[in-house]
Amino acid sequence: MLDKIKFHLSKMKPLDAVIIVCLFVASFIPHVVYGIQLSQIDEDALVYATVKISGEEVYRVELSEDTPHETMTFYPAEDQYNIIEVDGTRIRNKEDNSPDQIGVRKGWISKPGETAVVLPHELIIEIHAESPDGTEIQDDEEVIIPL
Structure with a gap:
């Protein structure tokens, strides 16, 4: 050796x-x-989670200490399901029937910029920060890399 x-x-x-x-x-x-990027977010900024299916926003919630515990089920297709759980300042993909369970294994997300993705279901959970006047703090520019 x-x-x-x-x-x-x-x-x-x-x-x-x-x-x-x-x-x-x-x-x-x-x-x-x-x-x-995280250090530039003000303490009075509002943190939101959005759930998108096939690029279309289907759910939006403010993540704060006052946000109640909630569980909802989405059906991206006839034979697919995702159970999303919100608990105060965090959100997760609790359960789904995707083959690899990558979105479930991601666990709780709560910081702006974090995402949880379930590719077979085309489901994305994103965390965003907004100033109190409603303007988004982070740049949401999409980067396209040519192949």
Whole structure:
């Protein structure tokens, strides 16, 4: 085992290590940007959760301490269902009949910018922050990457 490590290290050039370190540091950039974005949200901002099915908003709720516990069921198609649960300042996809259960495993979301997605059902739960006058705080620009 030690021989294999020595062999691979002998094949590395000095610039390879620099590139690896740069890529490692760059992998944390999205976390830094998200943290900066969250820090710019005022304490008096209103936090909303929206549930969209096939791009159409079907449910919207303000997430606050006063929001009552609520469970609702959506049927994106005849043989599909999603049970969405709201509990105060958080929301989750409690149960669905999708094959991978990725939306269910995501768990509770509560911070602006977080999403929970169930691709087979085309269901998206998004958290948004709005100023008290009703204007959205975050940029909601869609980024399209050409293939």
